[in-house]
Amino acid sequence: MRADARRNYERIVNVAREAFTEHGPEAPLDDIARRACVGPGTLYRHFPNREALIEAVYRADVEKLTERAAELAESHSPGDALAEWVREHVGFVVQNHGLAATLKAAMDRDSQTFALCKTMLYDAAENMVVAAQDVGAIRDDIKPRDLLLMAHGIGSASQNSPDAAPRLVEVMLDGLRRQEP
Structure with missing residues (x-):
């Protein structure tokens, strides 16, 4: 993608995130294009339909x-x-819960994007969990899915x-730590 096309793409995704937060997934696409300072043709070249734009925001x-x-x-x-990733993950969920839930509800659960995002999160959690277990920082019975579900x-x-989130995260992290016999 050319540099100017990449900038347009990113600007559209960022503006769409704001518009979806304000108006839900039915935010007018023409309004998103106008707010992103691009023409409707540019928006539709990058995102042929509403679902493609919703998926791009969620994936980003x-x-x-x-x-x-x-x-x-x-x-x-x-x-x-x-520990830091869990804190940031929880903070992200707290700040974006409404938007994420709205976007997930508007997406096709069988879409490649949904499957990719699920895999990306699981892989990140798995890398964090395995590394922490390898050095004895957390219990061996913790699974990546456990970490994601708790966060x-x-x-x-x-x-x-x-x-309440920071306090609950610290309780969670205490529960994850390996207990010395």
């Missing part, structure tokens, strides 16, 4: 979260990387009381 958010896991793994010890559950449960 998941990519950001999974890329963050890799960054943390490179710059922190495995246990610290996992998502805390984020979802904290929607109406976001100050």
Whole structure:
């Protein structure tokens, strides 16, 4: 993709995220194009239909979260990387729960994008869990899916009381730690 086309694509995705947050998945596409400072033709060249745009927004958010896991793994010890990623994952769910739920509901559950995003999150969690287990930072009976379910559950449960999320994450992390006999 040319640099200008890449910039347009990213601008459209960012504006669409805002529009979907404000108006749900039925936000007018022409309004998104106008707010992104592109013509409707440019929007439709990148995203032939509404579902393609919804999937792009969802995929971009998941990519950001999974890329963050890799960054943390490179710059922190495995246990610290996992703990920080869980904190960021829960924060992401708290901040974007309504949008993510709306986008997931508007997406075809059998779509390649949905399957890809699920795989990307699972792979990131697996890398974090295995690395932390290998150094004895967390219990051996923890599965990547457990980590994702707990983080998502805390984020979802904290929607109406976001100050609870950090405290609940710390309780979760204490429960993940390997207990010395």
